[in-house]
Amino acid sequence: MTPARPLLDAPELREPGHTPVVHLVRGGVIEGVHHGSVVVLDADGEVRFRLGDTEAAFYPRSALKPLQAVAMLRAGLPLDGDLLSLAAASHSGEERHLDGTRRILDLAGLTEAELRNTPDMPFDPVVRDLWVREGRGPSRLAQNxxxxxxxxxxxxxxNGWSLEDYLDPAHPLQRAVADTVEDLTGQRIAHVTVDGCGAPLFAVSLHGLARALARITTAAPGTPEARVADAMREHAEMASGVRRDVAALMRAVPGLLTKDGFEGVQVAALPDGRAVAVKIADGADRARVPVAAAALVHAGIDPALLADFAGAPLLGGGRPVGAVRTVPALDQAS
Structure with a gap:
């Protein structure tokens, strides 16, 4: 058996030293600034580029889901393909996602009533509007x-573990998830709280999150890590949704695995181990996407593949009068 890697100490709990990463430029004047932090790793795991504070403890939110999925496979979960992608998803609430969740429950001999996630409306605004028109309310199946x-x-x-308290941080399932998070990030967890869905949420560093996804994308075929990577890349719409930037990024960049998280988090990695991780301080998606794209250019991705993710125009009178632009330190493509 391969000995466990020694773990780095837990990242420090402190106010992160974020730095400007995006300018909102209207009519040639900087109208607003988004702060954040970015790290880019080479294939050998060395830091190629960093901006801001990549070592403070932070919450990856749903960007941890690929790691949680690896933990479940290590514990014997027999999923692959589209249903494994869904197990690692922040899905949009499309019918395919609801049906897939029902299929997992049916395979397990369980029902929706046994879910303990927080009921919610579908994440995708088009699907959510349809639900409202149809008079449908929040449900556990629709929650992302x-x-x-x-x-x-x-x-x-x-595993013969209790079901009603599966979200308790002391439950054997969540202890197994915590062990996997520490193994893949290479560092001890700094803090544990509760995510929006009710599951335990672990604080690590942005650097550690990038390391973890690189370990997932470089794992040997057939391992839990490789199975998660394969499932999410092959079924990108199941891991997110048909109108989501996560799926679009995986379609645009061959071999890319990427996952978003609430509050402006993005992590991505390539099969050779190059990886990036992004945290936007104010949680803005309009900053998350162009910063992630710029980080991938620093990782060596052809900027032409990422042109659609470089930043949305700012409109005035219905016509473009400015743009969301990454700061010069990030804007390697230009």
């Missing part, structure tokens, strides 16, 4: 983490 929760329940059942 339902695939993960169904997979967690099945993993607990397979």
């Amino acid at each position: 983490c339902s695939g993960k929760h169904a997979a967690m329940l099945w993993t607990a059942k397979l």
